[in-house]
Amino acid sequence: MADIKAGASQLFLREEELRTGMELLFYAYREFTAEPDEILAQLGLGRAHHRVIYFVGRHPRITVSELLAILKITKQSLSRVLGELVRQGFVTQATGLRDRRQRLLELTEKGVELERKLSETQRQRIARAYRTAGAEAVQGFRKVMMGMLDDEDRAKFAPPGDVRAVGRR
Amino acid sequence: MADIKAGASQLFLREEELRTGMELLFYAYREFTAEPDEILAQLGLGRAHHRVIYFVGRHPRITVSELLAILKITKQSLSRVLGELVRQGFVTQATGLRDRRQRLLELTEKGVELERKLSETQRQRIARAYRTAGAEAVQGFRKVMMGMLDDEDRAKFAPPGDVRAVGRR
DNA sequence: CGGATTACGTCAACATGGCTGACATAAAGG
DNA sequence: CCTTTATGTCAGCCATGTTGACGTAATCCG
Structure with a gap:
């Protein structure tokens, strides 16, 4: 046993296994964003608007810089979509109290409503996948996904109680 | 037990759990494509070129229609990137034998080399995640990811031996 | 055989959402 | 007071998606 043939076969399986992972990510992400x-x-x-709405909803009173750090896009790109969202009444900007240069972002009621509607389909998709896969599989899913992240992003998922988790002041 | 408080708390945990899943997908996909x-x-x-190179490499002698079915973009969009890849010698087109209307696509040696180079970083990232998470977690990961797909995409991952898996003629 | 369908390609125009570079203003901080 | 920071804005470019229209060659089918 453990001859050359077996080694080559194992290598093939590994390669195939990794490519399956790559493709799962590709298809899952595509379907995840489609609805x-x-x-x-x-x-x-x-989609850019959705991302802003999502993360502003997730982190009320987030500053523009913090949002930029999450999205990793330029302020010019953000400004375009954020501006539209503010003008159309989905997001409000409030001057920071401690630092009056900051614009603290928050969803309006209209914004919350849209956020709900948008992520509803996504939550359902994930809920369905979690349910059919089972609790143990979900643990494995999380473990693998965490392993794909860089340290910086991984830190965002620190256990609750860690105040520094989000990187807010 | 099972009073209102517990129910609300469970609901909160569930919501939080689902949002974690959404964000894992967002960050993982972004880092997956960055390198x-x-x-x-x-x-x-x-990135569009990468996708074409990847799937042509994965399915040698694939037809244009089959590639379109995988990528789910318009033929005009594909034509732009595919044309460039052919002109630059990464991909060859061969007239189909049975059906001479078809253009069977295949990677050149140069194309194979680029494909290797591109997916190398991705394979490493996945391999690392798989290794640190462990075999059991990988099973869970796959289960959950499969659960997120529509039937059509899920069919692409049918167990080997199923000839119809890829949807090739 | 001949007409319909299929596989593929192409031209043109448009939208979205990234990017760079330059410049401006107000507030904070040393 | 000078520098740095947080934010915004104008202008232009690029990649990649879209729709619509039209064309050619090969296949299929009655």
Whole structure:
């Protein structure tokens, strides 16, 4: 046993296994974004708007710099979509109290409503996958996904109680 | 037990759990594509080229329609990137034998080399995640990811031996 | 055989969402 | 007071998706 043939076969299995992982990620991400994209299109918005709405909803009173750090896009790119969201009344900007240069972002009621609607389909998709896969599989899923992240992103998922988790002041 | 408080708490945990899943997908996908994107940029190519190179490499002698079915983009969009790849000698087109209307796509040696280089970083990232998470976790990962797919995409991962798996003629 | 369908390609125009570079203003901080 | 920081804005470029229209060659089918 453990001859050359077995080694080559193992290598093949490994390669195949890794490519399966790559493709799962590709297809899952595509389907994950497909439904919200349709809803957004009807409103004349795009995926970039969704990301902003999502993270502002997730971190109320987030500053522009913090949002930029999460999204990792330029302020010019953000400004375009954020500006539209503010003008259309999905997001409000409030001057920071401690630092008056900051614009603290928050969803309006209209914004919350849209956020709900958009992520509803995504939550359902994940819930369905979690349910059919089972609790143990979900643990494995999380472990593997965490392993794919860089340290910086991984830190965002620190256990609750760790105040520094989000990187807010 | 099982009073209202516990129910609300469970609901909160569930919501939090689902959002964690959403964010894992967002960050993982972004990091997954970041490294190839850099290499591609140096060659004046983009992510769309990578996808074509990947799937042509994965399915040698694939037809244009089959590739379109996998990528789910319009033929005009594909034509732009595929044309560049053919002109730059990464991909060859051969007239189909049974059906001479078909263009069977295949990677050249240069194409294979680039494909290797591009997916190398991705394979390493996945391999690392798989290794640290362990075999059991990988099973769970796959279960959950499969659960997120639509039936059509899920069918692509049918166990080997199923000839119809890829949907090739 | 001949008409319909299929596989593929191409031209043109448009939208989204990234990017760089330059410049401006107000507030904070040493 | 000078520097740095947080934010915004204008202008232009690029990649990659879209729709719509049209064309050619090969295949299929009645």
